[in-house]
Amino acid sequence: MEQRNPTLRIIAWLWFAISIAVLIVGFREAIFLTPPDAAQGDVGRIFYYHVPSAMWSLAFPYVNFIASLFYLYWRKRDPLKALTADAMAIAAAEVSVVYSSICLITGSIWGRAAWGIWWTWDERLTSELLLFLLYVSYLMLRRFSSTGQTQTLAAVISIFAAIDVPIVWMSIRWWRTQHPAPVFFGGPGTGVDKSMMPAFVWNIIGWGIWGIFILVFRFALERRRQRAEQEAALHAIEASLEISK
Amino acid sequence: MTWQSFFNLSTMQNRHLLASYAVVVIIQGGYASWIAWNWFHAKGTRH
Amino acid sequence: MKYVRHVLDHLGKDLRLEWRSRDSINGMLFFALLVVVVFGLAFDPTSYPTTARQISGGILWVALLFASITALNQSWAREMRNQVLEAQRMAPSPASALFLGKAIANMLFVLVVEAVLAPIFIVFFNLHALGNLWLMALILPLGTWALVVNGTFFAALGLRARNRELLLPLLLLPISLPALLAMVQATTGVLTADLDSIQIATWIKQLAGYDIIFTTVCILLFETVLNAE
Numbered sequence: 001m002e003q004r005n006p007t008l009r010i011i012a013w014l015w016f017a018i019s020i021a022v023l024i025v026g027f028r029e030a031i032f033l034t035p036p037d038a039a040q041g042d043v044g045r046i047f048y049y050h051v052p053s054a055m056w057s058l059a060f061p062y063v064n065f066i067a068s069l070f071y072l073y074w075r076k077r078d079p080l081k082a083l084t085a086d087a088m089a090i091a092a093a094e095v096s097v098v099y100s101s102i103c104l105i106t107g108s109i110w111g112r113a114a115w116g117i118w119w120t121w122d123e124r125l126t127s128e129l130l131l132f133l134l135y136v137s138y139l140m141l142r143r144f145s146s147t148g149q150t151q152t153l154a155a156v157i158s159i160f161a162a163i164d165v166p167i168v169w170m171s172i173r174w175w176r177t178q179h180p181a182p183v184f185f186g187g188p189g190t191g192v193d194k195s196m197m198p199a200f201v202w203n204i205i206g207w208g209i210w211g212i213f214i215l216v217f218r219f220a221l222e223r224r225r226q227r228a229e230q231e232a233a234l235h236a237i238e239a240s241l242e243i244s245k
Numbered sequence: 246m247t248w249q250s251f252f253n254l255s256t257m258q259n260r261h262l263l264a265s266y267a268v269v270v271i272i273q274g275g276y277a278s279w280i281a282w283n284w285f286h287a288k289g290t291r292h
Numbered sequence: 293m294k295y296v297r298h299v300l301d302h303l304g305k306d307l308r309l310e311w312r313s314r315d316s317i318n319g320m321l322f323f324a325l326l327v328v329v330v331f332g333l334a335f336d337p338t339s340y341p342t343t344a345r346q347i348s349g350g351i352l353w354v355a356l357l358f359a360s361i362t363a364l365n366q367s368w369a370r371e372m373r374n375q376v377l378e379a380q381r382m383a384p385s386p387a388s389a390l391f392l393g394k395a396i397a398n399m400l401f402v403l404v405v406e407a408v409l410a411p412i413f414i415v416f417f418n419l420h421a422l423g424n425l426w427l428m429a430l431i432l433p434l435g436t437w438a439l440v441v442n443g444t445f446f447a448a449l450g451l452r453a454r455n456r457e458l459l460l461p462l463l464l465l466p467i468s469l470p471a472l473l474a475m476v477q478a479t480t481g482v483l484t485a486d487l488d489s490i491q492i493a494t495w496i497k498q499l500a501g502y503d504i505i506f507t508t509v510c511i512l513l514f515e516t517v518l519n520a521e
Contacts, residue, residue, distance in 0.1 A: 031246050042246055043258040046265045053269070072516065098276050105272075106265040113261035133466035140462050145453045149520040153449050156513050160442075160467055163509060167502060168470045210273065217280050224287045 012217070019209040026202035034199045046110040047196070050103060052204040054128065056211050057099035061135065061165065063215070064092035068158035071151060086151045087222035089158060093138050095215050100132040123169070130168045134161040298385035302393025309370055310401065316363050317401050324359040324409045328416055331355065337417040348417050349480030353472060355409070357439060360402050361464065364443040365457050367398050372451065381518060391514040395444040402436050422485035427492060431482065434499045435475030438506070442467055445510040448517055467506075474499040 030048035037044030067089035074082035107125065112118045119125065138161060142154050253259050310316055331351045337344030371377045380390055413419070421428075443464050450459040478495040481487030487495075 031251055036246070041258060042250070043262050045246075045262055049266060049269050094276075098272060102269055102272050105268050109261050109265040109268070113258045130466060130469055133469075137463050137466050141449070141453075141459065144455045144459045145450070149452060152516060152520040156449065156517055157463065159513065160506075160509065163505065164467050164470065167505070170498075214273075214277055214280065217277070217284075221280050221284050221287065224284070228287060 012213075015209070015213050015216075019206060019213050022202060022206035022209055026199065026206040029199035029202050035195055040114045043110065043113045046106055046113075048199045048203045049207075050106040050110055051200070052207040053099050053106065054103040055204065056207055057096060057103050057128070057131065060092050060096040060099060060211065060215070061131065061162065064089050064096060064135070064138075064158050065162035067092060068155035068162075071155045075152065082151075083226055084223070086155070087226060088219050089155065090139075090142065090222055091215050091218035093135050093158070094218055095211060096135045097132065097139065098214075099211065100128055100135070103128055104132060127165070127169045131165060134164060137161075295386065295389060298389035299392045299396070301385070302390050303396050304393075306367075306370075306394055306397035307400070310397070316366065317404060320359050320363045320401065320405050321408055323362050324355055324405050325412060327355040327358055328409065328413055332416045341418060344417050345419065345422070345484050346480060346486075348413070348419055349478075349483055350476045351417075352409075352413060352479060353435065353476050355413075356402065356406065356436065357465075357468075357472070359405055359409075360398075360436075360439050360443055361461050363401055364398060364440070364447045364464075365460055367394060367444060368447050368451055377451075377518075387515040387518045388511040390518070391444065391448070391510065395441050395510075398444050399433075399437055399440045402440055403433065406432055406436065419483065421483045423482040423492075424489075425482065427482050427496075428479070430496060431475060431478045431499070434496065434503055435471065435478075437503050438471035438475070438499060439464070439468060441503070441507050441510055445514065445517070448514070471499060471502045474502065 026048065030045050034045070034048075036042045037047075067085045070085035071082050071089060074085060104125075107128075108118050111120075138154060138157050141157050142150055145153050250259070252263065254263070328351075331354075335344065335347065335351070337348070371380060381387075383390075443460065446463040446467075447460050449463065450456045453459050474495045477487075478492050478499065481492045481495065
């Protein structure tokens with residue numbers, strides 16, 4: 001571990017620098033270079049932060065789901081690998097909550113400015129809200145459950161959440177086509193003009209790179225904590241052995 | 246847009262644009278800072 | 293069919309225990325009544341009959357949701373005393389049989405509460421359904437099962453948690469939202485006759501689909517939860 005550390009550190013800093021650089025380019029494109037939207041004016045620039053966050057908020061839950069499956073698989077077979085999977089699961093859940101809350105808040109602010117309403121119960125917003133709630137409940141379970149069980153129970157909840165998300169999407173989609181909402185939030189990719197593409201592409205790549213950065217950073221933090229716990233447990237065992245000698 | 250028009254708070258639309266970008270920076274930056282703070286305060290392991 | 297035998301044994305045990313003390317069902321009944329009264333005061337349905345009919349579907353299910361949560365929270369309490377849970381883990385019957393037996397028992401308790409609640413609800417809200425009320429005989433059990441099956445599972449999840457009573461609604465509500473949507477829409481459709489039979493049928497089918505999917509997932513995953521340590 002000692003030998004790998006410097007290389008990993010360099011890669012981490014490099015990745016961080018690249019993500020900041022891409023985000024700065026994305027910001028410049030979105031604010032200064034792209035012409036203002038014909039219908040909405042400058043407020044439409046919120047699109048370049050809102051839509052990438054929305055898209056990435058749909059990806060990270062799957063990282064959590066897959067990590068939880070690996071956790072359950074390795075739990076009895078290879079506990080050390082299982083621990084790693086669990087660290088990735090919690091990191092992915094937190095990052096999902098971050099991205100979906102950004103999506104909801106920026107969407108709401110944009111909606112108020114462009115269309116006059118803070119919220120509507122249409123399919124996209126409701127499913128995004130559900131996604132947010134599901135992963136917050138995942139984090140609550142991790143906080144409240146007694147240690148020793150936490151990881152397994154959280155993995156189980158993650159499976160429920162992953163199954164629930166498509167169900168939510170389908171049920172709300174059907175609901176909304178029966179009672180169409182009077183206002184629709186601009187969907188991704190529907191009529192994205194060529195002049196908007198550079199800003200959009202820079203931002204979606206930038207937020208993706210940033211997302212991976214904080215995912216791995218959080219993962220590394222969790223691994224650090226896990227190792228510290230294991231060391232503490234080892235200390236305690238060694239100390240009790242010495243006392244009994 | 247220019248830097249001046251970006252920070253111009255006179256119209257509601259502009260305030261909302263600024264607010265949403267601020268929210269993104271605050272949430273993402275805040276989360277990253279939280280991780281970093283915990284990283285340096287986590288009990289160091291003896292290698 | 294040994295599995296069915298095991299499920300029935302667990303079910304019988306829960307029903308017998310409940311019959312002897314009857315505290316869970318009494319608590320639920322009274323709580324549901326209180327919730328209906330509170331909502332009645334809050335919305336004054338008799339003065340606004342049309343509005344009342346439109347929101348009563350939602351109110352009924354919210355009342356049932358809260359009532360079931362109170363019962364679900366302590367449905368596992370019996371297994372906690374006298375280390376019964378350890379005995380259950382060592383028993384030769386599969387863990388999912390324990391889960392199913394308990395879920396069915398909870399289902400029966402909530403159905404009893406519904407049977408008592410429905411007439412009271414109709415009286416307090418001055419309801420008379422404009423649609424086919426017999427559909428409720430389909431919607432009520434399907435909807436109740438959706439809440440009970442997930443609720444029993446999540447109540448077991450929180451068994452050794454710090455804030456056990458709080459954890460159940462925190463987990464149950466987000467997961468149940470699609471089912472809640474379906475049951476409320478179907479019930480409102482029946483009460484107000486605003487939806488035609490095909491739309492109501494689609495909601496019922498969605499509810500049934502939700503029930504099947506989550507019953508399967510709960511049965512498959514219960515073993516993991518029981519042996520989580």
